[in-house]
Amino acid sequence: MTGKQAAILIVDDEEAIRRLLKRRLTGEGYHCQEAGSANRALNELQNNEIELVILDIKMPGKSGVQLLPEIRASYPDTMVIMATAITDTDIAIHCMKLGAYDYITKPFNLDEVVLSAGKALEKRRLELENRDYQQHLEEKVEEQAGRIREAFFNAITALAYALEAKDKYTSGHSQRVAEMSVAIAREVGLPQASINKIELAGQVHDIGKIGVRESVLNKSGKLSDGEFQHIKYHSELGEHILTPIVEDREILQMVRHHHERYDGSGYPDGLYGRQIPLGARILAVADSYDAMTSERSYRGAMSAETACAEIERGKNIQFDPEVADVFLRVSRLVGLVA
Numbered sequence: 001m002t003g004k005q006a007a008i009l010i011v012d013d014e015e016a017i018r019r020l021l022k023r024r025l026t027g028e029g030y031h032c033q034e035a036g037s038a039n040r041a042l043n044e045l046q047n048n049e050i051e052l053v054i055l056d057i058k059m060p061g062k063s064g065v066q067l068l069p070e071i072r073a074s075y076p077d078t079m080v081i082m083a084t085a086i087t088d089t090d091i092a093i094h095c096m097k098l099g100a101y102d103y104i105t106k107p108f109n110l111d112e113v114v115l116s117a118g119k120a121l122e123k124r125r126l127e128l129e130n131r132d133y134q135q136h137l138e139e140k141v142e143e144q145a146g147r148i149r150e151a152f153f154n155a156i157t158a159l160a161y162a163l164e165a166k167d168k169y170t171s172g173h174s175q176r177v178a179e180m181s182v183a184i185a186r187e188v189g190l191p192q193a194s195i196n197k198i199e200l201a202g203q204v205h206d207i208g209k210i211g212v213r214e215s216v217l218n219k220s221g222k223l224s225d226g227e228f229q230h231i232k233y234h235s236e237l238g239e240h241i242l243t244p245i246v247e248d249r250e251i252l253q254m255v256r257h258h259h260e261r262y263d264g265s266g267y268p269d270g271l272y273g274r275q276i277p278l279g280a281r282i283l284a285v286a287d288s289y290d291a292m293t294s295e296r297s298y299r300g301a302m303s304a305e306t307a308c309a310e311i312e313r314g315k316n317i318q319f320d321p322e323v324a325d326v327f328l329r330v331s332r333l334v335g336l337v338a
C-alpha cells in the first residue's frame, strides 16, 4: 500500500493533537491509526502494516526518541517523522541521524505535515521499488548465467555426439575416461573447480578425432607412419576445435597434452614429467586404461588385472608414477581389481 491509501500511525500523548492530525490526514485520503503511548504504538505496529509513523518526541513513559530506534530495527520499511516543539529542534535533528525521515514542529502547519508525509511515503515507495528491481535483476543475471552454462554444455554434448557418430569405439569411452579421471583427481585431493575442469576435458579429450579419416580410425591392421602421424594430430586439432567455445586455457591444455608421455616421448609437444599439466597426466592414465580394457578394431579387450599391470609397468615411462599409483589405489577401492 502506498500513496493516498497508505496507513499512518499518529503517536502522541495528547489526544487533541492526534485528532487534529488524523482529521487532516484522513481528509487527504490516508488511513490513520492512533496511539497515546510508545507501548500502544508498538502494539499497533505489530498488528497492522504501517507505512509511516508520526512520532511525538516528548511523551510520558517511553519517549519518541527512545522508541525511534526500536521502530527502525523492527520495521525498517516504516518511515518515521518526528513531531517536536520548536525549542527541541536539536533533538529532532539527532533523531534524523538515528533514521527519522523528517521532523515537524508544533504548533503544526498542517500543509507542511501533509507535504512531509507525502514526501516520506514517496521515498519509501521508491526504496521498495528499487530493492524489488535489484532482486529481480539478480535473479535475471543468475537465470542468464544458467542459460549460458546450458548452451555451453549442449555445444560440448553436440560435439561428443558428432564424434560418436563417426567413431563407434569412442562411444562411452569419453564418459568413462571423464569418470575415472574425476575419481583420480578426488583421490589426489584437487579442489572441486579443478575436478570440474578435468571432467570436462575427459568428455572431450578425443574430439579432434572428428578430423581423422575413418579409414585410419577404424583400420584393423598396423598403421603406416603417415597414418600414425595423421591420427596423432587429433590432440592438437581437439584443442583447435574447442577454442571457440572453451574459454578455459587449462581445459584446452589438458586436451592438447593427453598423449604426452612422462619420459618426454609423447605428442604433440614432447613435454616430460611435470611439464605436462597435471590434468593431462591424469587423463593419460584413465584414457590408456579404458583403451586397454575396451575392444578395438585391431584387438580384443584386456582384463582389468592385465591393464593395471600395464599401468604399473608404464610408471615413469608413459605415466606419472604418483598419478598411476593413485589410479591403482582407486581401481582397488572401486573393485576393478582385487
Ligand SMILES: [Fe+2]
Binding pocket: 205, 206, 234, 258, 259
Ligand atoms: Fe586421444
